[in-house]
Amino acid sequence: MKTGLYFGSFNPIHTGHLIIAQHLLNETDLQQVWFVVSPQNPFKQQKTLLNEYDRLYLVNLAIQKTSGFKATDIEFNLPKPSYTIDTLTYLEEKYPQHEFVLIMGSDSLQNLDKWKNAETIMQNYPVYVYDRPGFPADQPEIKQLTRLKAPLLEISATHIRELVQQGKSIRYLVPDEVLDEIEKSGYYKLKNPAK
Ligand SMILES: Nc1ncnc2c1ncn2[C@@H]1O[C@H](COP(=O)(O)OP(=O)(O)OP(=O)(O)O)[C@@H](O)[C@H]1O
């Protein structure tokens, strides 16, 4: 089964992520998209990083009505920070019947050569890249690169966290279920949430 892996901190998941994932299911040969919640991105140190279980819960709330989407906590039990090559190796062993494809925005592509074992990733895994505003998607070293057109939405988790801190509404930037849970639990209101 051809399965797209959408890696991210998802702090929190937002409509930008979801529209891209749905677009990929609709417009490519992917049969499933898995949201891989990374406990700790090697390149991001965030005081506002919500506990990974809470982020996973928000992802599950966001995708519960969509067939073809799955959230995975696979990185929770792998060493931190979360290196994508380690996750890919683990997933391949655990799910031999799946053919995994990396999904990434052209912004991530620009840093890819700095990732752990970048060469192995670029030589061995199919990568589906969609454009992000301001980031050209040129990366000829990737052996199996597919460039996709996708809706451009300038939504970021950073902006969502800032809006919550300022007491402003994030309606429509996240699904209603996610909005309700963020409000109910008081996420992102404090500068240093409990981990
Ligand atoms: N608006 C968006 N449209 C399409 N892809 C996005 C969007 N926002 C983030 N992504 C992509 O989703 C993946 C996971 O992103 P991540 O969880 O870091 O979200 P983020 O909104 O970029 O977070 P932050 O603002 O905290 O850095 C990355 O590959 C990123 O490029």
Ligand SMILES: O=C(O)c1ccc[n+]([C@@H]2O[C@H](COP(=O)([O-])O)[C@@H](O)[C@H]2O)c1
């Ligand atoms: O493997 C690496 O070296 C590596 C370096 C940077 C980022 N990643 C992963 O890429 C995913 C998306 O990153 P980001 O910065 O767009 O949130 C996230 O899940 C990270 O764990 C992975």
